[in-house]
Amino acid sequence: DTGVSQDPRHKITKRGQNVTFRCDPISEHNRLYWYRQTLGQGPEFLTYFQNEAQLEKSRLLSDRFSAERPKGSFSTLEIQRTEQGDSAMYLCASSPGQLYYGYTFGSGTRLTVV
Amino acid sequence: ELKVEQNPLFLSMQEGKNYTIYCNYSTTSDRLYWYRQDPGKSLESLFVLLSNGAVKQEGRLMASLDTKARLSTLHITAAVHDLSATYFCAVDYPTNAGKSTFGDGTTLTVKP
Numbered sequence: 001d002t003g004v005s006q007d008p009r010h011k012i013t014k015r016g017q018n019v020t021f022r023c024d025p026i027s028e029h030n031r032l033y034w035y036r037q038t039l040g041q042g043p044e045f046l047t048y049f050q051n052e053a054q055l056e057k058s059r060l061l062s063d064r065f066s067a068e069r070p071k072g073s074f075s076t077l078e079i080q081r082t083e084q085g086d087s088a089m090y091l092c093a094s095s096p097g098q099l100y101y102g103y104t105f106g107s108g109t110r111l112t113v114v
Numbered sequence: 115e116l117k118v119e120q121n122p123l124f125l126s127m128q129e130g131k132n133y134t135i136y137c138n139y140s141t142t143s144d145r146l147y148w149y150r151q152d153p154g155k156s157l158e159s160l161f162v163l164l165s166n167g168a169v170k171q172e173g174r175l176m177a178s179l180d181t182k183a184r185l186s187t188l189h190i191t192a193a194v195h196d197l198s199a200t201y202f203c204a205v206d207y208p209t210n211a212g213k214s215t216f217g218d219g220t221t222l223t224v225k226p
Contacts, residue, residue, distance in 0.1 A: 055129050055212060105157040107155070
């Protein structure tokens, strides 16, 4: 297992289109997180899962955003009717139950809405 | 609402010098993280600090945590160019270990 992988690495989309990102966590990690990072800022929490259960969603996550983690393995983050303000790096991270080990982040998906 | 402040936000230093980055947070928490991010890359975990007085060291970097003061420091000893990057601290909500709040980062440039 080589770490957290995210796909695609880059996505350019027109405003109003829907986009979906995928995250494959480290296989033995039962927790999975989504963050969003804009230029010059620290990552902002969006949502997280423990196994297949979505335990929390940020108020930043409007109704246009939805995340799933079927079967507690990979996760998808979908943005409907994209807006220019959605342009950002979307980061996925995973961790084991014991948080002593912290989080392992993927390389991210950079979204550009034109 | 948990707030995390780092200072300085930008730091330019000469190779061989020492410096400290500060991370203050607003709400009691006993879980603090330091990450490194290179331009265009994702975050690399550096340290996880879990208790008051915790100190961890890796190479030229040393991190400490004072939960009473709600302060963590990242000390750089004898800086080298390879340490140039942006460093983030992040703090978990005390009642929600799955949710971290990040500072805005400190961009470190080490000049020869």
